[in-house]
Amino acid sequence: MKTILISAILFIVFFFVVRQFIYKPYIWKRAISSKEHQLQEGSFIFSSQRGSNGSQSFTTHYYVFKVIEINGDYVRLSVIRRLSERDKLAEGDFSTTSAHYKQLKKSIKEILITPILTEDLYKGEGPTYMVNDYLVTKYPSLNKSRYYYEDIQKDKKNKPLPTETLELNLYFNLVFSKKEIIENGKLTPWIMNNSLKNAPEIADGLSQKIDLILN
Numbered sequence: 516m517k518t519i520l521i522s523a524i525l526f527i528v529f530f531f532v533v534r535q536f537i538y539k540p541y542i543w544k545r546a547i548s549s550k551e552h553q554l555q556e557g558s559f560i561f562s563s564q565r566g567s568n569g570s571q572s573f574t575t576h577y578y579v580f581k582v583i584e585i586n587g588d589y590v591r592l593s594v595i596r597r598l599s600e601r602d603k604l605a606e607g608d609f610s611t612t613s614a615h616y617k618q619l620k621k622s623i624k625e626i627l628i629t630p631i632l633t634e635d636l637y638k639g640e641g642p643t644y645m646v647n648d649y650l651v652t653k654y655p656s657l658n659k660s661r662y663y664y665e666d667i668q669k670d671k672k673n674k675p676l677p678t679e680t681l682e683l684n685l686y687f688n689l690v691f692s693k694k695e696i697i698e699n700g701k702l703t704p705w706i707m708n709n710s711l712k713n714a715p716e717i718a719d720g721l722s723q724k725i726d727l728i729l730n
Contacts (some may be wrong), residue, residue, distance in 0.1 A: 525708050544722040552728045562702050563725035577616035581664045584672045592689045593664040599645040628654045630666035683707055692717050700725045
């Protein structure tokens, strides 16, 4: 009886190891090599991450990103969000609900999503991330859909790294490693290490898993 139990445990462990370290990486690499799921500028990335809900328990946070720049190993993402209506907050943070996340996986390519320059989100009357007359005038597509993502000007993309420390810290905002995305299916951020002057590094401990890349 004891031998059977040990054999069963070993089989479960073996199955888990094969699934995690052989089968899943194989499926991921096969998927990301296909046209529909390969990483490119304009791709949508669906990602989930375990985190604190403000108390002693944990919850899962769901994010949908747009790839807005690929500069060597630096992949810049922007969160897909909805502008809040006047006097009515849409979402408290940049994550979304589980139900909305599942819905977006099915419908994201049919949704009208407006790229808004970051600086424009601070213009016009009212709080940031809320629809106003300035935004709907400059981006009339917002009259049809409140979905948007923050974009940067084309002439600021694919540039060499800035040399000033402050600019470097601003640069590495939602910037992730292309190699980690392709090889490991993870969003692993590039960050500035304050102990190393002007030296960005990959923060493996801050990785979050990718569920899907969709074009």
